[in-house]
Amino acid sequence: MTAALRLRPTMLSDLDWVVSLERDGANLPFITPWERPQHEGAIRFPDSRHFIVEEGDELARIGFVILQGCRNPNGSVELKRLVMQAKGRGLGRAVVRQLKAMAFTQLKAHRFWLDVKALNTRAFSLYQSEGFVEEGRLRESVRVAIDGADGYDSLIVMSLLDREYRARTALGLEGG
Numbered sequence: 001m002t003a004a005l006r007l008r009p010t011m012l013s014d015l016d017w018v019v020s021l022e023r024d025g026a027n028l029p030f031i032t033p034w035e036r037p038q039h040e041g042a043i044r045f046p047d048s049r050h051f052i053v054e055e056g057d058e059l060a061r062i063g064f065v066i067l068q069g070c071r072n073p074n075g076s077v078e079l080k081r082l083v084m085q086a087k088g089r090g091l092g093r094a095v096v097r098q099l100k101a102m103a104f105t106q107l108k109a110h111r112f113w114l115d116v117k118a119l120n121t122r123a124f125s126l127y128q129s130e131g132f133v134e135e136g137r138l139r140e141s142v143r144v145a146i147d148g149a150d151g152y153d154s155l156i157v158m159s160l161l162d163r164e165y166r167a168r169t170a171l172g173l174e175g176g
């Protein structure tokens, strides 16, 4: 199943779909959606990579990814955004594995990092089980106003270092 996943650069013609996926109620609580010009910037700016995740022979769009810091002088590459349309099928995990390989092999990252909202237990468990280590919490740093509730959530900063990735690879934890 995972072999049928492919990452390809996002095109401007994909952005209506990307923006609508961000604003879908299944994703909105977990991300901070961008305006279309921000996505256009991420496509054009050399420090960023914007990808569509495709699946199957029909190459149907099933998600998108944004990396930032790809030219960071400290080798600190950020997984800025990951959104999968079909959830709970193991596809997010497969994409995270591809992104780790890209960050450490192609982009020569020293540190691959991200932040995730504390309420996003699904994404947190995924990142944790893929070797990302919690660095700390930015307490009550994002406003949460959903379903009539109004409050704050914390952001959990997580990272994986190149030597930790190599150790996981040696142990066969990064798949084939």
Ligand SMILES: CC(C)(COP(=O)(O)OP(=O)(O)OC[C@H]1O[C@@H](n2cnc3c(N)ncnc32)[C@H](O)[C@@H]1OP(=O)(O)O)[C@@H](O)C(=O)NCCC(=O)NCCS
Pocket: 026, 027, 030, 031, 081, 082, 083, 084, 085, 086, 087, 088, 089, 090, 091, 092, 093, 094, 115, 116, 117, 120, 121, 122, 123, 125, 126, 129
């Ligand atoms: C987070 C996201 C990318 C994960 O992709 P996915 O394809 O749904 O995830 P997977 O099917 O690969 O599941 C990965 C793991 O998540 C965990 N998980 C899944 N559902 C969960 C839930 N409801 N609660 C806690 N953990 C959960 C499990 O550990 C699962 O692995 P396992 O079933 O092998 O044990 C996707 O759900 C998504 O797009 N969510 C909305 C946007 C978002 O949160 N993006 C990340 C922002 S940091």
